[in-house]
Amino acid sequence: MSRGCCLCVLGAGTAGLGAAYLAGSAGVDTEVIERRKIPGGLALTRRTDDGYYHDLGGHRYYSPSRYLAVFLKKLLGEELIMTPRKSRFYLDGRFFDYPVRLSDVARKLPVTHSFKMLTDYLVEKARSTRSRKEESFEDWVVHRFGRSLYEFNFENYTRKVWGMEPSELSADWAALRIKGLSLGKVVREFFSRRGDIATLVDRFLYPRHGIGQISHYMKRGVEERGGKVHLGEEVVKVKHDGKRITRIISRDPKGSRKSIGPEWVASSIDLDLLVAALDPLPPPEVLTAASRLRYRDLVILFIRINASNVTDDSWIYFPDERVPFSRWHEPRNWSAAMVPDGRHSSLVVEFFANEGDRFWKAPVEDLLDLVLNTGRRLGLLEGSEIGKAEKVFVPHAYPVWSVGYREPLELILDYLDRFQNLSLIGRNGRFYYCTIDESLISGFAAAVNFLEGKCTGPKSLPIEIPDNALPHLGLEPADLEEVSQERYWSRND
Numbered sequence: 319m320s321r322g323c324c325l326c327v328l329g330a331g332t333a334g335l336g337a338a339y340l341a342g343s344a345g346v347d348t349e350v351i352e353r354r355k356i357p358g359g360l361a362l363t364r365r366t367d368d369g370y371y372h373d374l375g376g377h378r379y380y381s382p383s384r385y386l387a388v389f390l391k392k393l394l395g396e397e398l399i400m401t402p403r404k405s406r407f408y409l410d411g412r413f414f415d416y417p418v419r420l421s422d423v424a425r426k427l428p429v430t431h432s433f434k435m436l437t438d439y440l441v442e443k444a445r446s447t448r449s450r451k452e453e454s455f456e457d458w459v460v461h462r463f464g465r466s467l468y469e470f471n472f473e474n475y476t477r478k479v480w481g482m483e484p485s486e487l488s489a490d491w492a493a494l495r496i497k498g499l500s501l502g503k504v505v506r507e508f509f510s511r512r513g514d515i516a517t518l519v520d521r522f523l524y525p526r527h528g529i530g531q532i533s534h535y536m537k538r539g540v541e542e543r544g545g546k547v548h549l550g551e552e553v554v555k556v557k558h559d560g561k562r563i564t565r566i567i568s569r570d571p572k573g574s575r576k577s578i579g580p581e582w583v584a585s586s587i588d589l590d591l592l593v594a595a596l597d598p599l600p601p602p603e604v605l606t607a608a609s610r611l612r613y614r615d616l617v618i619l620f621i622r623i624n625a626s627n628v629t630d631d632s633w634i635y636f637p638d639e640r641v642p643f644s645r646w647h648e649p650r651n652w653s654a655a656m657v658p659d660g661r662h663s664s665l666v667v668e669f670f671a672n673e674g675d676r677f678w679k680a681p682v683e684d685l686l687d688l689v690l691n692t693g694r695r696l697g698l699l700e701g702s703e704i705g706k707a708e709k710v711f712v713p714h715a716y717p718v719w720s721v722g723y724r725e726p727l728e729l730i731l732d733y734l735d736r737f738q739n740l741s742l743i744g745r746n747g748r749f750y751y752c753t754i755d756e757s758l759i760s761g762f763a764a765a766v767n768f769l770e771g772k773c774t775g776p777k778s779l780p781i782e783i784p785d786n787a788l789p790h791l792g793l794e795p796a797d798l799e800e801v802s803q804e805r806y807w808s809r810n811d
C-alpha cells in the first residue's frame with residue numbers, strides 16, 4: 319500500500335508525539351509510525367490485567383521550561399498531580415538522603431570520614447582554577463567534589479548504571495547531568511543539622527496513572543487534529559535520493575509492507591537504526607560509525623505486594639556493590655491510582671544490563687530471589703507478602719557517552735545533515751541523554767521549523783518551547799504567571 323503525507327514521524331515516544339501534535343494543530347497532515355503496541359517509548363506506562371500501572375523505571379516530570387508545565391497542565395487537567403518526593407540511597411549498611419546532603423552524611427558516618435570529604439572538596443575547590451585534563455566522568459566529578467565524595471556518592475552507582483569504569487565514561491555526561499555545588503552552601507550545609515541545598519526538590523509533577531498518560535493524551539490530541547498514529551508498525555527502510563528522504567517503508571503486525579511518500583520526516587528512532595535503514599546505504603565509514611554507538615539496556619522486575627506499602631520512599635538507590643540491582647520505586651507512593659486498591663502495592667526494581675548478559679537472561683524467579691533475599695537482608699521487605707512478579711525488557715534505555723563517543727556521532731550527524739527534509743528529534747534519535755521535557759520540546763521545535771520550511775539542525779536542542787510554537791499549542795505569555803511561584807525542576811539525579 320502506498321500513500322503520501324506531509325509530515326511522517328518515526329517513533330511515538332514523547333518526541334515523536336510532540337512533533338505530530340504541533341503539526342496537527344497547525345493543520346498539517348501527519349502520520350506517526352511506532353513499532354510498539356502502546357505509545358510513550360521509554361516513558362510509557364504498562365497496565366497489567368489486574369489493575370496495576372507501572373513505568374519502565376519511575377519517571378518524574380521536571381523541567382526548566384515553564385511553558386511546558388502549563389502545556390501539560392492544560393493537556394492532563396486534574397490528572398496531573400503534585401507528588402511528594404523522598405529518596406534515599408543505601409551504602410555500607412546505612413541509608414542516606416538522596417541527593418546526598420553532607421549534613422546527613424556527617425551525622426551517619428564517622429567524623430573522620432566526613433571531614434575527609436569536606437577537606438578533599440575544599441582542596442579541589444582551591445585548585446579548580448588551574449587547567450587540568452578533564453576527559454572522563456571521574457576527572458570531572460573529582461575536580462568538582464573531591465575524591466572522597468566521588469568515591470562515596472558517584473563511583474559505585476556510575477559503574478552499575480553504565481557497566482563500565484567511570485574513567486571510561488565521557489566528562490560530557492557529568493557536565494550535562496550533575497550540578498556543581500557552591501562552596502558557601504556546602505560548608506553551611508555541612509555544619510547545619512537540616513541542610514537546604516536548592517537543588518533538592520521535594521515534590522514533582524506526575525500524571526495520576528503513570529508517566530505514559532502524557533503520551534496517551536498526546537496521541538489522542540494528534541488523532542483529534544486529523545493525524546494518524548500507527549502502532550505495531552516498524553520502520554524498515556528509509557529511501558532517499560541523496561538530498562531528500564523520499565519514502566518510508568514500514569511493516570505492519572501481519573508482515574505487510576506499507577509505503578509513505580512524505581514531504582518532511584522527523585525521526586526519533588535510534589540513530590544507528592536510522593542509518594542502517596537508509597536506502598541506498600551510506601558510505602562504509604558512516605555505517606562503521608553507527609556500529610560504534612553503544613546503548614545501556616535495562617531489565618525491570620515488577621513485583622506485586624500484598625500489603626498497603628513497603629516504605630514511604632519515592633525511590634531507593636542501591637549503589638552498594640553487594641546489591642545486584644540499582645534502584646527501585648514504589649508506584650503507589652507516586653500516585654494511589656497506580657495500584658488496584660489500598661491493600662496492595664508494588665515494586666519496580668531496575669537491573670542495569672547489556673542485552674544477553676546474566677540479568678537479561680535470568681529467569682524471573684531468579685531475579686525475584688535476588689530482590690527478596692537482598693531486601694530482607696536490608697530490613698526492607700520483612701512482613702511484606704509477595705505476589706506475582708513479571709520481567710520487562712527495556713532495550714536501549716540509555717545512549718552511552720563513553721570517552722571518544724563524539725567522533726562517530728559527529729560523523730553520522732554531518733552525513734545526515736545533507737537531507738533537506740529530515741529532522742532528528744528526541745533521545746536515541748539524537749543520541750543525546752535528554753529527559754522527557756527536552757524530547758517533547760525537540761518534537762515541537764522540529765514541527766514548527768517544518769512549518770517555516772526548514773529542518774532542525776543536528777546540533778540544536780532547545781530547552782524552552784520556541785516562541786513561534788506557542789500559538790500552535792494554545793499557549794501565551796500570560797500563562798506563565800501561573801507557574802512563576804512553583805519549582806518544577808532539578809537536574810541533580
Ligand SMILES: Cc1cc2nc3c(=O)[nH]c(=O)nc-3n(C[C@H](O)[C@H](O)[C@H](O)COP(=O)(O)OP(=O)(O)OC[C@H]3O[C@@H](n4cnc5c(N)ncnc54)[C@H](O)[C@@H]3O)c2cc1C
Pocket residue numbers: 328329330331332333334351352353354357358359360361374375376377378379380551552553554586587588591616715716743744745746747752753754755757
Ligand atoms: C529508567 C529510566 C528512567 C528515566 N527517568 C526519567 C525521569 O524521571 N524524568 C525524565 O524527564 N526522563 C526520564 N528518563 C528519560 C526519558 O524516558 C526519555 O528522555 C524520553 O522518554 C525519550 O523520549 P523519545 O521520544 O525521545 O524517545 P523514545 O521514548 O525512545 O521513543 C522512540 C520511539 O521510537 C520507537 N521505534 C524505535 N525503532 C523503531 C522502528 N524501527 N520503527 C518504529 N518505531 C520505532 C520506539 O519504540 C519508541 O517508542 C528516563 C529514562 C529511563 C530509561
